[in-house]
Amino acid sequence: MKKFLLNRDFILFVIICIGLISVGFANPLFITPSSISDVLTDTSILIILALSQMIVILIRAIDLSVASNLALSGMLISLLSTVHPELPVYYFIALSCIIGTILGVLNGVSIAILKVPFIVTTLGTMSIYRGLIYFVSDGKQVYSSEFSENFLALIHFKFLSLSFLFWIAVAVFIIIYILLNHTRFGRNLYSLGGNPDAAKYIGINENKYIILAYSISGLFAGLCGYLWVARYSVASTQIAIGFELTVISACVVGGISVMGGVGTVLGCLLGALLIGLIRNALPAVDISQFWQLAISGAIILLAIIINTKTEQRKEKTVMVQE
């Protein structure tokens, strides 16, 4: 029982509840069902990207290009929708996923085969993918009026008065939960991140896993490309700029160790929820925008301090005869 109470995920859950209640005291409107549903919708993309980023962080890497990937995939399908408004929405979603996956594979190949360090690779592709948006769009925006009805068909769908985005996030959570906990692929990611040398000895092909991890990260970035553009009904060079840092923060707050091999899917979800809650709650309790950034940063630092404290090895005890 004590073990359960000290469980990181549980502590995070308690913090979220306390946060929600205290914001509720300051501004009761914030904890009405419709408002909470809005926060969840708003956090869905963050959840999806944090869960896919987690896969990359598990193998001791980071994907900084997700936000640019999202923006580029989103822009490409938006442009397509202006030319071919008659295409069904599934077509756009699938295409966005495919584009995202290709961009992810490029990252993976650069890291695994060309041996360019992951930080350099994804920092580079972050700029390249962002730059390509200017190239394909001539720096212009795609406005809400230009999207076809087909394109926006699914985004207003609701089930149990919760949004389409939210249900997609739930689905992604379930998929990644099963992937990481109940498949050989997922468990091998944990071993590879936990001890790369040892993983080699048991026959895990590191390159294959790097490419696959980045492909998955790319796939979900592509999916979010559609979701983002459809939700805000705008595609531009500027969308989701800097969002990769929010995503990585969510992972870190969720207890995914940047040293690799450590972290739970549930923790990652809770991390994303906490970050989403902070982003939505601070404006609701009238905290100025300048403070919002500082407070978010402080919370992330706090999470890392908690991480290092709880990760410290227990001192081995020698039984003293009393």
Place this chain on the structure above:
Amino acid sequence: MKLELKNISKNFHGVKALQNVDFQLKGNSIHALLGENGAGKSTLVKILCGVYQPDSGTINLNNKQQIISDPAVSLSLGISAIHQESVMFDELTVTENIFIGNHLTKSNGLIHWNLMYEKTKQLLDDLEANIEPNEKIKDLSIAQRHIVQISRSLIHDADIVIMDEPTAALSQKEINELYTIIRNLKNQDKSIIFISHKLDEVMEVCDDFTVLRDGQLIKSDKISNTNKDQLITHMAGREVGQIFPKNHIKIENEIFQVRNFYKKTQFKNISFNLRKKEILGFYGLVGSGRTEIMKSIFGITKPDEGEIFFKDKKISILKPSDAINQGIVYLSEERQQLGITGLMSVKDNINMAIIDKNSNFYIMDNLKEVKNAASMQEKLNIKVSYWSQLAQSLSGGNQQKTVISKWLSTKPEVLILDEPTKGIDVRSKSAVHQFMGELVGEGMSIIMISSELPEILGMCDRVVVMYRGLIKKVLDVKDASSEQIVKIASGEE
């Protein structure tokens, strides 16, 4: 013949790691693979594990030629290795470590956690190991980790189990338990390749042996046809005279005293003294609190109670630099993690602890550094090609000498050595021992933690025997027998 390697050669950038080596492993036997560090044992093991490919030569397994192109192939051929370095996954559970790379799945392709758990429990019960399948590896002792590794080979149904220094970090009791498991494996018709620097245990456990030196096959025969001295000669390539060059030095007055050290759950009632020019041994099972005491003396951890007297004056050590300033230094057992900075040069490693002395007004004096490094290099005979050579490229023995140089540069009066010769080869060992003799000759006093009785008996003047965080007895080595010490250390007396 279960396994037959013929004419295996392997070069690394022109260095001949293995030259035309033959190796034959019989079924149902324990085969010792011997040699000094750098003799080619690890390369041979890595070829068997599929980590390296031989440049030439053939591998026959059960009279069928095989190419072991990667570790997965090696596993599927029934070859399993228990490595010296940790190849465990600290953050994963025992169950998962045992099944790693080979997870059991249900018919729908998802992992069958319950079945894996049951099988692990069964296996650990069979081995009579007191390990909970859901424990994380990071919470296990070294001996328990070995058992998990052995379980892993059993689950993979390995035919050939390679053990690289499996007893290096174990206590005598744990070693005996391991021997039982190894003999059981042999009785189950498996073959074991056993790598060890401890020749006593090789003589005791193994059936056959193969000695490598400088990448070449020196001798392969039955253990019953040889003896320890012959093995040493084969390995060293020359007669190693006296292994423990204990000089007879007149011991002077008491210089250092520890009184009533106590730390909750770690140790209690620890009082002992050290005399000038004395070598004081600390013997006990791994985990008996020896290292913990030394860390407290050196200021790495804080004792709850206790006093230290140095030259009849009470001193307080709150952090390692206090101890170093007093002239007390501690050489850690884990030289890889705590002693050597692998990515720094040998010279910088040697000078690391005396940066203040080597600088003028905060600017480093390179000449002083080189001079100090050169004198240390000469004194300890460190094999280094050039001063900027990275410490990680040195062999284990030379790394150990580099760490010793680092601390000797501070000109200490009390030197605490924690397992100074663990895992290094016979020749380097004897060099370290020789050197310890010289140091006490020069007026230094040494505390040495060791789990090797011959080393304690050969080098020390007195030995402190510990059991479960308590000092059980302090013996004069002259009147002590190894049986008596082992008895006390295992709590039987």
